[in-house]
Amino acid sequence: MEEVVRYNFRLRPGVIAERALTAEWHRCRFLWNEAVHQQRTCRKPTFGKLSKLLTEARSRSVWLRDGSQVAQQQTLRTYASALDHSFTVKGRGRPAVKTRKNSRPSLEYTVRGFTLKDGKLVLPKGVSIPVVWSRELPSDPTSVRVTQDSLGHWYASFVVRRTVEAALSVDGSIGIDWGVTATATTTDPIFDLPYLGHRKRCAAELAKAQRKMARRHSGKRGPQSTGYARAARDAARLQKKAARQNSHDARVWAKAVVENHDLIAVEDFSPKFLSKSTMARKAADAAIGSAKRELIERGERAGRTVVMVRPAYTTMTCSSCFARAKQRLGLGERSFLCNDCGHADSRDRNAARVILVVAERGHTCVDDVRRSQPSFGLVAGAI
Secondary structure: OEEEEEEEEEEOOOHHHHHHHHHHHHHHHHHHHHHHHHHHHOOOOOHHHHHHHHHHHHHHOHHHHOOOHHHHHHHHHHHHHHHHHHHHOOOOOOOOOOOOOOOOOEEEEEHHHOEEEOOEEEEHHHEEEEEEOOOOOOOOOOEEEEEEOOOOOEEEEEEEEEEOOOOOOOOOEEEEEEOOOEEEEEOOHHHOEEOOOHHHHOHHHHHHHHHHHHHHOOOOOOOOOHHHHHHHHHHHHHHHHHHHHHHHHHHHHHHHHHHHOOEEEEEOOOHHHHHHOOOHHHHHHHOHHHHHHHHHHHHHHOOOEEEEEOOOOOOOEOOOOOOEOOOOOOOOOOEEEOOOOOOEEEHHHHHHHHHHHHHHOOOOOHHHHHHHOOOOHHHHOOO
16 A cells, blocks of 8 residues: 655755745745735636636746746646635635745645756756755655745655555554643553653743844834844744654654554644633643644554544543533642542543543543443443
């Protein structure tokens, strides 16, 4: 069995190549903004209509002809796909204008628009960029996306096909409850993901860099100085380092969970509301969303059974007798005590076990289990 994946690599463009990439991005950004204008005048411009307009524009403009037609077509294709998605998904906004200040370069080339030669990525118009090959590609790439991050680093993301190795057959099951004190609390303490606080450790350095940015900011008097740009780059470097540490920890943890469990019951928790609470900084540092996404994607790729359980009443329900408490537990209460059977446990551990029981019964919420299983004494044995 084969799957389509992306392999990312760092690029080391020279001054001339970087100028060519930036100029190509400005052409693609101009076409994107023109497509947005067409969408405002015409209800839904298709990719075919946009392609005809691109052909006419390239015949009139030497500036557009100096760029790659493949990259420009892919920009319009991406816009048409985003527009279709906005019409089909309720509540999703339409594609917006990309400004020079607030948008990052992103160029996409199909197989007829790039080649790999002597370890370098060769793009149209003779642009050759060395690639830092950290690993080998499993097959010939079908497309590549060239992007630049907030630090000015360039990356290439190749789309390739690779053979999927069958995951080892295991019989274990696990329930996962998300939190802030511990990022993930599971039914088995060995697989807990503790809160490591990577951003908290670099908070002093980040505050120093941000104060330097504030001192060097010139207000509204024209463009910012190079000193301000260096201070902003130092702050972005610290933030990116912490984000990479969180991503690494999430990948290692998700791999261990997926390799040892066939059934993974995950609390369908959305940490968005925490951004409006006093725990906003700690919740952002925990990166619950990225850890949850990594676990789900890795579990589905390995063929595991991943069940999303709604979080309602999981904290108030006893994992032993499934009796529900009459009052909600405050965030300061970290222990759970059942008034019916006397079962006592950690608040998050009890919720993880409730989530696992719900998934094992084939349901997605606690209420379904209560209605379908009147004899709750049998449920405790499944934990």
